[in-house]
Amino acid sequence: MKRNLILKLALSSVVVGMTTTGCASLGFSTAHKVADRSEQNAAKNAEKAEKYLAKGKLDKALSYAEMAVEGQLSNVDYRMLLARTYMANGLYTSAERTLMDVMELGQVDPRTVISLALTRLAQNKADSAKSLLEAHRSIIPASDYGLALAIAGDSKKAVEILGQAIRADNSDARVRQNLALAYAMDGRWREARLMASQDLSQTAADQRIAEWAQIARPGAYSTRVASLLGVAPREDSGQPVRLALQGAMVPANSAVAMNSPVKSYSQEGELAAVGPAVRDASNLLPRAMENDVRVSSVEIPESKPAMISAPSTPVKVAAVPVQKTTAPAVKKEPVKLALADTTRNVGRTANGGYMVQLGAFSSTNSANSAWSHYQAKYGVLKGFDPASSTINVKGKSLVRLAAIGFGNKKTADDVCATIKAKGGNCIVRQAPQTAEKRFASNGGAKIAARK
Numbered sequence: 001m002k003r004n005l006i007l008k009l010a011l012s013s014v015v016v017g018m019t020t021t022g023c024a025s026l027g028f029s030t031a032h033k034v035a036d037r038s039e040q041n042a043a044k045n046a047e048k049a050e051k052y053l054a055k056g057k058l059d060k061a062l063s064y065a066e067m068a069v070e071g072q073l074s075n076v077d078y079r080m081l082l083a084r085t086y087m088a089n090g091l092y093t094s095a096e097r098t099l100m101d102v103m104e105l106g107q108v109d110p111r112t113v114i115s116l117a118l119t120r121l122a123q124n125k126a127d128s129a130k131s132l133l134e135a136h137r138s139i140i141p142a143s144d145y146g147l148a149l150a151i152a153g154d155s156k157k158a159v160e161i162l163g164q165a166i167r168a169d170n171s172d173a174r175v176r177q178n179l180a181l182a183y184a185m186d187g188r189w190r191e192a193r194l195m196a197s198q199d200l201s202q203t204a205a206d207q208r209i210a211e212w213a214q215i216a217r218p219g220a221y222s223t224r225v226a227s228l229l230g231v232a233p234r235e236d237s238g239q240p241v242r243l244a245l246q247g248a249m250v251p252a253n254s255a256v257a258m259n260s261p262v263k264s265y266s267q268e269g270e271l272a273a274v275g276p277a278v279r280d281a282s283n284l285l286p287r288a289m290e291n292d293v294r295v296s297s298v299e300i301p302e303s304k305p306a307m308i309s310a311p312s313t314p315v316k317v318a319a320v321p322v323q324k325t326t327a328p329a330v331k332k333e334p335v336k337l338a339l340a341d342t343t344r345n346v347g348r349t350a351n352g353g354y355m356v357q358l359g360a361f362s363s364t365n366s367a368n369s370a371w372s373h374y375q376a377k378y379g380v381l382k383g384f385d386p387a388s389s390t391i392n393v394k395g396k397s398l399v400r401l402a403a404i405g406f407g408n409k410k411t412a413d414d415v416c417a418t419i420k421a422k423g424g425n426c427i428v429r430q431a432p433q434t435a436e437k438r439f440a441s442n443g444g445a446k447i448a449a450r451k
Contacts, residue, residue, distance in 0.1 A: 038071055038072070039071070039072060041067075041071055042067075042068045042069075042070075042071030042072040042075065042078065043068075045064045045065070045067040045068040045071065046064070046065070046068035046077070046078050046081055048060075048064040049061045049062075049063075049064035049065035049068060049081055049082075049085060050081065052064060053065075053081075053084065053085055053088065058085070058088050058089050059089075061085050061088070062085050062086070062089055062091075065078070065081050065082040065085040066082060066240065066243060068081065068082070069082050069243050070242055070243055073243070073245060074105065074245070076102055076105040076106065076107050079098055079101050079102050079105065079245075080102050080107070080112070082098050082243075083095050083098040083099045083102060083115065086098060087115065087118075087119065087229070087231065088231060089231070089234065090226075090231045090232055090233050090234040090236075091234055091236045092118075092119040092122035092123055092225075092233050092236060093119075093123060093236040093237075093238050093239075094236055094238055094239045095115075095119045096116060096119040096120060096123070097238060097239040098239055098243075099112055099115055099116040099119060100116065100425060101245040103116070103425065104245060104425065104427065105245070105393070106360060106393040106396070106398065108136070108139075109139065110136075110139055110140045110141060110144060113132065113133070113136045113139070113140060114133075114140065114144050114148055116132060117129040117130075117132050117133050117148050117152070118148070118151070118225050118228075118229070120132070121148075121151055121152055121221040121222070121224070121225050122221070122222050122225040122226070122233050123222065123233070124219070124221045124222050125221075126152050126153055126219075126221050127423065128421075128423045129148075129152050129221075129423075130149070130152050130154060130423075131422065131423025131424075132423055133145065133148055133149065133152070135423070142161055142162065142164070142165040142175075143162065143165060143174055143175045143178050145161060146158045146159075146161040146162035146165065146178055146179070146182060147162075147178040147181065147182075149161065149182075150178070150181055150182040150185045150186075151185075151221065151224045151225065151228065152221065153185075153218065153219070153221065155182055155185040155186035155187075156186060158178075158182035158185070158186075159179065159182045159183060159186055159188075162175060162178055162179040162182055163179065165179075166179060173199040176195055176196075176198055176199055177195075177196065177199060177208075179195050180192045180193075180195035180196040180208070181212060183195060184209065184212040184213070184216055185212070185216055187216070189209065192209060192212065193205060193206075193209055196208050196209065211227065214227070215227050246427060353406070353407060353408065353409075353430060353431055354406040354407075354408065354409050354411075354412040354428060354429065354430055354431055355387070355402045355403060355404040355405075355406060355412070355428075355429055355430075355431045356384075356402060356403045356406065356412050356415055356416050356419070356426050356427070356428055356429075357400065357401070357402045357426060357427045357428075357429055358370070358371075358374055358401045358402060358403060358419075358424075358425075358426055359400075359401050359425070360391065360393075360398040360399065360400045360401070361398065361399050361401060362396075362397075362398065362399070363399060364388065364399050366399070367386075367388055367399045367401045370401060371386045371401060374403075374424075377422065377424075378415075378418065378419050378422060378424065380414075380415045380418045380419070381403050381415070381419075384403040384404065384405050384406070384415075385403070385404055385405050386401060386402070386403060386404070387401075387402050387403075387404045388400055388401050388402070402429075403415070404431060406431075409428065409430075412428045413428055416428050
């Protein structure tokens with residue numbers, strides 16, 4: 001059976017468009033009305049990449065896709081095209097970074113999430129892939145979610161989800177074949193054969209079972225993705241530095257806008273609190289995860305050179321009184337408090353020069369519940385303050401959320417690295433030149449302010 005047919009039986013169009021050639025064009029010729037030569041060149045390179053990808057000329061497609069992104073670093077469509085091209089070339093490390101860029105630019109949909117999870121599984125990063133899938137469960141179709149879990153090694157849960165989908169009487173051949181795969185990954189070969197034969201001839205079903213037997217061994221994540229997508233991983237040094245999103249300027253249509261009660265970082269005065277403490281975070285958490293579109297690039301005024309070294313003195317001075325104040329608590333719980341206080345004393349200052357951006361959300365309520373969730377999930381954030389600003393991405397108003405008060409870049413980098421290791425996303429940015437204020441706490445989470 002041809003690879004494309006096998007793929008279509010396994011995945012919905014959410015992911016098929018990422019890796020198969022001959023897929024629908026993004027329509028660059030009509031969707032992008034360019035204003036200057038650099039934008040025009042980027043659009044032309046994107047068109048060429050799309051054409052070569054459709055013809056299966058992957059090397060040329062990759063070259064033009066990278067040139068398109070280099071010409072317009074903050075263009076989410078070009079980065080999505082580049083991610084597809086990386087995956088078609090088996091460059092899963094580069095594809096992962098590019099898909100994370102897509103999410104950071106505000107595009108979070110089932111196609112992007114599933115594809116990002118597959119790139120991580122191709123690198124045997126199963127825990128990170130499962131955390132990603134779980135965080136975006138509410139937007140992923142049951143068939144794709146079950147399939148991804150089966151590939152990620154959670155076959156029992158995959159069988160449960162896909163079985164429910166079939167019992168809900170909305171199943172099709174794709175759902176049944178995904179359930180057959182889940183049965184196989186769970187070692188239930190008799191059920192797998194029976195389910196596969198419902199849509200395939202006996203010969204084709206036997207062939208499918210034989211293929212699954214080769215990838216069923218525990219931990220064979222990379223082999224499973226290669227079998228599913230038909231593209232084996234290649235040696236990959238990662239996305240070229242020149243294409244890094246972190247060095248990109250915010251797009252023209254992503255200008256920071258005022259949206260009371262949340263004010264932008266650069267405005268004078270205090271930022272309003274996100275809201276009172278959430279009584280029952282479980283009620284708000286699913287909504288926060290559904291709206292979580294991750295962090296986008298922030299338009300921050302360029303800092304003066306003096307700002308780089310300025311935080312060093314406040315860090316040392318602030319550390320002394322904090323240690324004295326918390327000394328009795330350390331004696332009571334030496335292990336827990338030592339770990340928490342070490343991060344705060346070293347990296348947290350009133351005039352933190354750096355911040356860790358965590359995500360962008362559809363409302364301040366979602367940002368509030370997300371901050372509570374992040375603090376509970378990532379202990380390294382405890383002791384740092386939240387701050388928010390409003391940004392407009394493709395006509396959609398989003399509330400950015402960041403942890404602030406990092407006195408030096410190393411501490412911010414360490415915190416961000418810990419968050420990423422647990423499946424999260426974040427970006428370290430240099431904070432504006434103005435110093436931030438903190439509201440007095442009344443028991444609820446407050447948004448930090450800047451003057």
